[in-house]
Amino acid sequence: MEPVARLDNNHELTLKEFPFLIKWRDDRCKRCGRCTAVCPMFSITPAVIAKRVVSSSGATPTPHVERQVVTVIKQSTNIGNYCTGCATCSLVCPNEAIEPEYNPNNKFLIHKNAAGGAYTRGGRRNDPLVSTLDRLKFTRISMLTDPALDAGRHEFRIRTYLGRILPAEELPVKFVNGSGEMDASGGKFIPPVREIYPVMIGSMSVGALSPTMWEGLAMGITYLNEVEGMPVVMCSGEGGMPLRLLKSRFVKYFIPQIASGYFGWDEIIRAIPHMVEDPCAIEIKYGQGAKPGDGGLLMAHKVLKLISEIRGVPQGVDLPSPPTHQTKYSIEEAVAKMIQSMSMAWGFRVPVYPKISGTRTAKAVLNNLVRNPFAAGLSIDGEDGGTGAAYNVSMDKMGHPIASNLRDCYLDLVKQGKQNELPLIAAGGVGKKGNLAANAAALIMLGASAVSIGKYIMQAAAGCLGDENNRCNVCNIGRCPRGITTQDPKLYRRLDVDKVAMRVVEVYKALDTELKKIFAPLGRSTELPIGMSDAISADDPAIAERLNISYVC
Amino acid sequence: MCRLSAITAKDYFSPVENILTLETMKEGHDGSGMGLILKDLGGEFESLKDKPVLSGICSDAGLAALNRYMDAAGFTLVHTWTPKIKPVRGITARDNYFARVYDYPKGINDLSLDKKEALLLKTRLTLRKMGESDESIIVFSFYPDVVTLKEVGDPLELCEFFGLDDSTLKAKIIFAQGRQNTNYAINLYACHPFFIQGFGSMTNGENTAFVPIREFLASRGFPGYIGYNSDSEVFTHILHYAARGLNYPLHYYKDIITPLKPTEIDKRPDKAFVGHLKKSLRPLCIDGPNCVIGFAPDGTCFMVQDSKKLRPGVVGGKKGKISLVSEECGLNRAVPDRDANKDIFPMRYDMVIVSPGAEEVKVWNQLQGWTTTMN
Numbered sequence: 052m053e054p055v056a057r058l059d060n061n062h063e064l065t066l067k068e069f070p071f072l073i074k075w076r077d078d079r080c081k082r083c084g085r086c087t088a089v090c091p092m093f094s095i096t097p098a099v100i101a102k103r104v105v106s107s108s109g110a111t112p113t114p115h116v117e118r119q120v121v122t123v124i125k126q127s128t129n130i131g132n133y134c135t136g137c138a139t140c141s142l143v144c145p146n147e148a149i150e151p152e153y154n155p156n157n158k159f160l161i162h163k164n165a166a167g168g169a170y171t172r173g174g175r176r177n178d179p180l181v182s183t184l185d186r187l188k189f190t191r192i193s194m195l196t197d198p199a200l201d202a203g204r205h206e207f208r209i210r211t212y213l214g215r216i217l218p219a220e221e222l223p224v225k226f227v228n229g230s231g232e233m234d235a236s237g238g239k240f241i242p243p244v245r246e247i248y249p250v251m252i253g254s255m256s257v258g259a260l261s262p263t264m265w266e267g268l269a270m271g272i273t274y275l276n277e278v279e280g281m282p283v284v285m286c287s288g289e290g291g292m293p294l295r296l297l298k299s300r301f302v303k304y305f306i307p308q309i310a311s312g313y314f315g316w317d318e319i320i321r322a323i324p325h326m327v328e329d330p331c332a333i334e335i336k337y338g339q340g341a342k343p344g345d346g347g348l349l350m351a352h353k354v355l356k357l358i359s360e361i362r363g364v365p366q367g368v369d370l371p372s373p374p375t376h377q378t379k380y381s382i383e384e385a386v387a388k389m390i391q392s393m394s395m396a397w398g399f400r401v402p403v404y405p406k407i408s409g410t411r412t413a414k415a416v417l418n419n420l421v422r423n424p425f426a427a428g429l430s431i432d433g434e435d436g437g438t439g440a441a442y443n444v445s446m447d448k449m450g451h452p453i454a455s456n457l458r459d460c461y462l463d464l465v466k467q468g469k470q471n472e473l474p475l476i477a478a479g480g481v482g483k484k485g486n487l488a489a490n491a492a493a494l495i496m497l498g499a500s501a502v503s504i505g506k507y508i509m510q511a512a513a514g515c516l517g518d519e520n521n522r523c524n525v526c527n528i529g530r531c532p533r534g535i536t537t538q539d540p541k542l543y544r545r546l547d548v549d550k551v552a553m554r555v556v557e558v559y560k561a562l563d564t565e566l567k568k569i570f571a572p573l574g575r576s577t578e579l580p581i582g583m584s585d586a587i588s589a590d591d592p593a594i595a596e597r598l599n600i601s602y603v604c
Numbered sequence: 605m606c607r608l609s610a611i612t613a614k615d616y617f618s619p620v621e622n623i624l625t626l627e628t629m630k631e632g633h634d635g636s637g638m639g640l641i642l643k644d645l646g647g648e649f650e651s652l653k654d655k656p657v658l659s660g661i662c663s664d665a666g667l668a669a670l671n672r673y674m675d676a677a678g679f680t681l682v683h684t685w686t687p688k689i690k691p692v693r694g695i696t697a698r699d700n701y702f703a704r705v706y707d708y709p710k711g712i713n714d715l716s717l718d719k720k721e722a723l724l725l726k727t728r729l730t731l732r733k734m735g736e737s738d739e740s741i742i743v744f745s746f747y748p749d750v751v752t753l754k755e756v757g758d759p760l761e762l763c764e765f766f767g768l769d770d771s772t773l774k775a776k777i778i779f780a781q782g783r784q785n786t787n788y789a790i791n792l793y794a795c796h797p798f799f800i801q802g803f804g805s806m807t808n809g810e811n812t813a814f815v816p817i818r819e820f821l822a823s824r825g826f827p828g829y830i831g832y833n834s835d836s837e838v839f840t841h842i843l844h845y846a847a848r849g850l851n852y853p854l855h856y857y858k859d860i861i862t863p864l865k866p867t868e869i870d871k872r873p874d875k876a877f878v879g880h881l882k883k884s885l886r887p888l889c890i891d892g893p894n895c896v897i898g899f900a901p902d903g904t905c906f907m908v909q910d911s912k913k914l915r916p917g918v919v920g921g922k923k924g925k926i927s928l929v930s931e932e933c934g935l936n937r938a939v940p941d942r943d944a945n946k947d948i949f950p951m952r953y954d955m956v957i958v959s960p961g962a963e964e965v966k967v968w969n970q971l972q973g974w975t976t977t978m979n
């Protein structure tokens with residue numbers, strides 16, 4: 052006779068297919084239900100099972116069998132409710148009764164296309180291997196022939212320039228009695244240049260980030276500037292900036308970004324007459340290292356009142372940014388015009404630079420910018436960058452590592468003698484394994500004038516749970532368990548804005564000390580060691596050859 | 605650490621004075637080489653001041669090739685000075701050491717100095733290239749009124765080897781360096797002082813920022829910015845680039861290699877320019893430790909330090925004879941009858957500038973401006 056339900060459950064997934072398996076301990080669990088309430092994926096649910104319980108008691112224990120109905124925690128085998136390993140359940144459990152465990156044998160990607168939907172997520176490239184940046188070390192240690200500096204005692208100027216720097220030959224200067232004076236008579240345009248801290252916070256939008264997260268970052272960098280005297284700047288990301296910030300004197304620490312959706316720019320343009328300070332710079336985003344060729348998408352459920360006001364759009368609608376700027380048909384004309392228009396909006400007082408994703412065509416972009424007198428720099432975002440939402444395939448399989456991309460561009464500038472004219476900003480995976488200062492310094496020695504960070508600061512300042520084993524990485528669904536990438540007040544109130552700001556300050560102060568610790572033994576203190584490639588080596592001959600640095604073993 | 609001895613005077617003197625000065629500072633050099641540049645020449649060169657002098661070393665084959673090249677280029681040899689080589693143990697004599705005075709090719713004499721200098725540079729670089737692989741031709745300078753002499757060995761022994769004590773070689777400015785070989789292989793092109801188109805300099809110390817500076821200079825598109833067998837050659841080229849390429853007054857050399865902080869620049873009367881200079885020439889910032897002694901085409905000599913680590917360096921003397929040396933004991937040897945209280949030890953913001961003929965000594969301080977200490 053055929054059973055009512057087939058016993059083989061053939062079309063269900065087994066838990067072994069899933070990337071994280073929940074280890075729940077019956078003996079510790081007091082059935083408070085906190086874990087199931089907090090799980091952003093609804094991966095775990097309270098369930099009731101009937102089970103046979105054998106117990107013995109009494110002076111001469113006699114086994115006693117009983118059928119009991121007990122409550123348990125059950126992990127879902129529905130692919131849509133996969134456990135992300137975020138460990139929020141462990142965080143709230145009072146008895147350490149539950150934790151996710153990574154399952155290296157999972158077949159997640161094979162099944163995560165249910166209903167024909169390609170897998171989308173947030174986060175980063177899921178590649179837990181050591182990046183090129185972490186294979187570089189600083190090997191030029193000054194000692195007896197060239198005394199090392201003392202990181203604690205000597206004065207270090209860890210500063211860089213953002214903006215196009217005129218070559219000395221083109222500076223309009225005259226000498227009167229042997230003293231140099233700038234000569235304005237010829238009407239020569241001198242591009243604006245900002246002196247900033249060489250590690251900046253890269254573009255993460257209000258919208259992708261929760262209000263508490265974005266404001267926490269903003270408060271942190273403002274404190275660094277105003278109190279600590281460290282000119283750290285931050286890019287807004289696409290989607291505008293709060294109006295009161297635009298009209299405040301603190302706007303000079305921010306880089307508003309314009310991207311293909313132009314979100315927030317009606318409001319920014321309307322605020323220009325009321326601005327008391329110029330912004331630090333303007334970034335035009337043409338690509339993002341984490342998801343080259345993929346546009347942005349702010350899902351309708353993230354477009355609440357605040358976001359709709361800042362972006363100038365109705366509430367509750369999906370906000371897609373096209374993968375490319377629809378108005379851009381060529382770099383020589385349209386991009387040049389866009390740079391020029393943005394410069395013109397602030398009377399040519401604000402540096403305007405494009406950001407592209409790492410690509411083998413970066414040198415072509417670079418060379419166009421070199422010829423454009425209004426281009427203030429080039430930001431290159433490597434494949435290890437982060438994003439709030441993208442297709443998994445774009446994140447995992449598209450893109451170019453930053454190290455060789457940056458190095459090629461720098462050496463190309465050197466060939467043309469323009470290495471000091473157009474600053475290169477490198478991003479994408481800086482601090483991937485936590486070595487923020489070392490990665491930043493290595494990029495600087497490979498030729499970057501500045502570096503941008505994103506994921507690192509999210510992890511350090513707000514405890515973002517994501518990692519390269521696809522832990523968490525659900526920034527796109529509006530249910531960020533840390534309250535970082537959500538617009539749901541219930542969730543973002545978990546994040547204390549002052550603590551975020553405080554952590555930003557702590558991170559930068561520690562970073563500053565570590566950078567000094569790297570630069571001191573190299574003997575460099577007056578200017579950044581940009582392009583000082585004799586100071587670094589790779590532990591892999593192929594990397595060394597590709598980057599034109601020495602190999603050590 | 606190398607030892608440096610520069611003397612500038614109103615009257616001609618012999619390079620032996622510089623060498624004896626080096627000798628008093630002997631502890632610091634290891635005999636891995638000595639370089640000499642003589643400028644504003646006396647003796648047998650005095651009447652040939654307008655004509656370019658080619659200084660170098662050649663093998664016999666190299667000399668033949670050099671002669672063929674110079675003939676073809678239209679240069680006519682007018683005078684040759686060769687040292688009378690005395691065998692000294694430990695110094696391997698090469699075939700030909702020389703300073704040869706030429707007449708410009710036809711039609712060149714009437715050209716501007718700029719054009720003549722370009723031709724001389726091109727000729728020197730071509731000769732250098734011709735003999736570089738087999739060291740058959742080594743040329744140090746090709747310029748009017750300048751002689752350069754370099755060889756591996758101890759300065760005093762080289763003095764004897766070249767027979768300088770009974771030579772007629774004399775000049776009003778002589779720079780000498782006793783080399784302390786550090787991390788580069790001994791190569792005569794790595795030996796200070798370095799020279800390019802009337803500018804010369806020598807340095808003690810290591811150049812931390814060598815790679816970015818070299819890349820910046822080499823990408824200026826100026827044919828003479830090559831070589832860099834020593835990390836100190838860039839100091840000469842920065843000097844040339846600033847004073848000749850950019851036409852900056854000499855003292856801005858200091859603002860280029862040791863730029864001030866923005867808060868310090870703000871206090872300068874020329875702050876607008878210095879602010880731009882700091883940005884535009886950022887890759888030329890040095891981080892020491894270096895003491896640089898140099899000269900400009902008009903015979904002005906100077907000494908500067910890096911801004912943090914500092915190497916020994918002192919300037920002193922009397923009107924008509926000033927010495928710029930790396931150690932005080934050298935100064936005592938070079939100008940013993942000076943007022944030692946007036947010796948100047950330049951500090952991080954200073955550039956000591958000695959006018960041609962050792963007439964006047966001024967100190968340019970990046971924050972305070974000019975002070976005249978002797979005139």
Ligand code: SF4
Nearest residue numbers: 090134135137138140
């Ligand atoms: S680890 Fe995160 S996703 Fe997994 S069950 Fe716990 S709370 Fe849910």
Ligand code: SF4
Nearest residue numbers: 515516517523526531
């Ligand atoms: S904690 Fe939030 S921001 Fe971090 S990976 Fe998870 S969802 Fe994304």
